[in-house]
Amino acid sequence: MRHPSRREFLWSATSALVAAKAARPSAQPRGVAAAEIIARIRDKAGVAWRTPSNDGIKTGDAETLVTGVATTVVATADVLRRAAAAGRNLIVTQEPTFYTAAEDGGAAAADPVFAAKKALVDERRLVIWRFSDHWNARKPSEPVSALANALGWSAYRQADVEGLYKVPEMRLDVLVDRVRTRLHLRGGLRWLGQPDMRVSRVLLSPGTTDLASTVARMPRADAVIAGEPREWEAVPYVLDMRPRKGLVALGRIASLEPSASACATWVRSFTPEVPVEALGVGDPYWSPAS
């Protein structure tokens, strides 16, 4: 049973006489508040809600009636404009919007870029809800499954090692080209290893590619497709491995874009009232070499 928000209830009460004859009782809900969609997502997520966490409304009024939902890795100004233009006024984001986990703008708090972004959010009456810790806590890992799907590898999942896929054997440089093409990457794609090295067991490690999980799993893999590996952690670890292995770093944002798309598909499955779509950030980088 759906619980109407206060605003929705008031609207419903005042227009009940009109609405009662115009529509069948169970169809055409007259609006759904951001708080209700958020509560529904929390309910469906299937993971215990943690306090404190990074997840929560970062800006906007929870009682705003939602006309559409946009999921994204980062609610950049460009994403927010596209969302507003399409009427997607509830933004579900993986990463912070105002440059720090505290959403306070950090070093940029006093400058016009921060102010202009705040104004954009306020003028378009957008609600930004961060959904990161809990989405990423779902098992099996949503970012890993989504990245595998984007690469066409869902069928190759290995049950014994989380994130390990046994794909048809190919050269490392062929794998790099496939990743670049499939994920529409530009200068954000970096890789190390010998181009002609044969790879079949590929570890997918989107988002934060931490040392502990890399050390635990890389001995079983030929190469890792990483999100954001620290260059004093997982990068030199893979560099030191013998026999040599491959590492393909996508960037945090690029590695999580398929996950944001998967999140949209999932939210859509239980949010029939409004359109739900993913808005891509795109590879933020270009390379001076190309």
Next chain:
Amino acid sequence: MTAQEVVARIQQKLADGGIAWRTQTVDTFKAGRPDVAVRGIATTGMATLDVLRRASAAGRNFVVTHEPTFYNHLDQTSTLERDTTYQAKLQFIQDQGLAVWRFHDHSHMLRPDPLVAGSARVLGLTPYASQTERGVYVVPETTLRALAADAARRTGGRAIRVCGDPEMKLTRIALGPGYGVPPLTQKVDVVIGGEASESGGQTAYALDAMALGHARAVILLGHMMSEDFGMREVADWLRTFLADLPVDWIPAGEPFGAPRA
């Protein structure tokens, strides 16, 4: 002279310059024997296995590294003890009679910070250092595309990442070392550093600035393309008071982009 005695000389040199040795520091021996007789010193951005092999072959058995040896900031090894990559590296250090010591926290306390100075020198920015703002360089007007191409050519970096409008005009650059990429604000046109998380921070800001009509950019050189060169400055500094020992800079080099021999 033993490795421990070399470290004592470094500590004394720092103390003479008013830099007291910290009690909480990552600047400690990471592997090998502190009492090994030093035949030569190698400085490097990071003591990778490849760097250790080159140091050993060159007879530089005391390795001074800026970044960790065992893949985490504190060089904690308890969770690595059964890992064959860790075991092989540790074995190599012991078999070759190397001593590996980290010089990170205290190197950044030197003035100028050799890690920033080395990056500025390789990038050709040294003559443009601001007289009033540390880490800021004011260059004749250029474009982001030209600046990034110049950085790639000068460093040999093969995986430099740039976020910003390639045609944007710039004069004010903030330069930081390694993970210390300066904050991107209205005070500068572009920030240059090694690596930075995309969760918040400079990349998201640069994307927003572009969309909102402000020309701002970030150039991520890669951690070694940012800090390796600073350890050349450290080698030069060590030679000024360790004249009796050979001191070489053995760079870790660009890890990305092309096959390594």
